[in-house]
Amino acid sequence: MHLKIPRLYDSHTHFLATGEFATGLMLFDLPSAEAIRYVSLQGKTAFRGGWLVGFGWDENKWADKKLPTKQQLDDIFPNYPVYLARADGHTAWVNSQALKALGLQSESGLLSEKDHLQSFDKIPPYEKAQQRLQILAACKMFNRAGFTHIRDMSCTDSLWNLLVEMENAGELTLAIEENYTIHELNQLDRAIASILVARQQPTRLLRAKGIKFFYDGSLGSETALLSRPYNGEGNNFGKTLWSLEDAEEVLKLTWAAGLEVSVHTIGDEAAHQIVKLARKVSAQGFVGRLNLEHAQVLRSETIQMMKPLHVRCHMQPCHWLSDRKWLQQKLRGLYSYAFPWEALKNAQIPISFGCDSPIEPTSFFANKQALEESPKERIKRFTGDLSVYHAHPDATWTDSWTVIEDDRIQEVVFDGKALDLT
Ligand SMILES: [Zn+2]
Structure with a gap:
């Protein structure tokens, strides 16, 4: 296999957390409690x-x-x-x-x-010098996995300022889209103000995009909002973390400020409620971009309702690899709506693929594997071109490409320069 993909894009990441994991003290291999005595702290933040x-x-x-x-x-x-x-x-x-x-x-x-x-x-925050190391480590990790473009869901003012500094110093080897996550409505004004300030700064590799919030939970912990009960029985349908009234305010105020809204929606009912809300808000004259994060279960009617909206679904096929062992059991009658990349493609709703690092490792190949293996478990085969759906849609954003040869990253060119991947 030989592929040359322009602007290889991981469309859902937690950038600084990825760097923290790469440089921090990781204890996954700790063989006993006592062994904590012997872990090396050298070179770690x-x-x-x-x-x-x-x-x-x-x-x-x-x-x-x-x-x-x-x-x-x-x-x-x-x-x-x-x-x-x-x-x-x-x-x-x-x-x-x-x-x-x-x-x-x-x-x-x-x-x-x-x-x-x-x-x-x-716990006190990391020092600036440590955050710099984490950013460099995260850049390296994404570059080694072939990526030149990423979309970060976890921006802060200090991260943005540091990234601008590093871009000016010529240290960034990624083009980065940034979103601020809020957990309550009272955090919205400040986050919008931060993004508007960020947008004033002349940056070429950084783009401040908008606001993200979590509307529901996850399938693994049975907290994503479904229209039918988990495991086909009982009365657990999952839950929402926001009232629809507050979510409506986020959509209106963020769109009125000219910014994008990204909503974590995993269950079919969560996505349905948000899409319905976006239709209502649009009908009142507020227009803007809506990103659905994960969108792991979508009913056909919800996909149809997306058509007049400016929606993009950000999906992580690699999550299917982790979820496959219990997915049918948990979803039962809703399983035919799970991981609906093909249904979205057929409805011409834009999709981008990503990996949700550090929850899953950043990997084009894991997504490719998931798309190849999932049809064996009754997920409709994706007939789109992965090179297109894994590329950043803006062809003018840097001269960058990735060469893949026999399931290996062979070359990464970012902003006109070949990167050293060692
Ligand atoms: Zn995430």
Whole structure:
């Protein structure tokens, strides 16, 4: 196979988190709780303002399968706070210094769910020099995977400013679209103001696009909003994280500011409600771009309703590889609507493919594999040209291409220059 793809594009990423994972303390291979004593911190950005931060341990991989304890960390790290998140992201293993700094009591040294998430936000941020290293590492990771263009869903003011600095210094090897994520309506004004300021700056490799919010959850945790109950029985249909009234405000105000709205919608009912809402808001004279993130389950009527809107669906076939083992069981009667890339293509709704890094590794080949294997499990075969659907649609945005030979990235040219991929 020989492919030359222009502007190879990963259309849904969490850019800085990808860099944090690439340079941070990763504990996926930790063989026991005690082995934390021997992990190397060299060359890592493991410290955040004096806190040792790590991610990825899982006691199920340890011989004793026992949860770790605060005492184990206190023996090894008595002098500074230590905060180690479990692989599932729902629990943290911390020492006494961390508990003291957080103002929390815990006999076990394990913080879960809300305690964990709120505590994690209180850890001091990375220093600018560390963020620079993370950005460089993330650029390298995307470039090695062949990508020259990405769309980031997790921008902040500090990330934007740093990216502008790095572009001016000639250090960026990616063209990046940026979106700000909000979790509540009261964050909207500030986020819109940030993007409008970002748009004033003359950048060539950076484009500030708009606002993102999560309308529902995920299929794996059975929180994505479906029109039928999970597993074909009971009364769990998933849930929404926003009221439709608040979502309506986001659409109106963001579009009125001339920016794009991106909505995380995984379940068919979540996507249907957002598309219906976009139609209502458009009928009132507000017009703008709507991006549906993931769009893993879409009913035919929803796809038809997208036609008069300016919609693009951002899909990650690689998620199918991870979900395939339980997908039919969870969706039952809705399975025929799952991963509807072919139905969208036939309805001429624009689609872009991506990988959702660092949730999944950034990989053109994983998406290609998913598109090849999924028809064996009753997902309609995608008949589009992957080189087109994985390319950034703006042909004027840098002179960039990627050469793929026998399932290997052979050459990446970004902005007219061949990149060193070693
Ligand atoms: Zn994502």
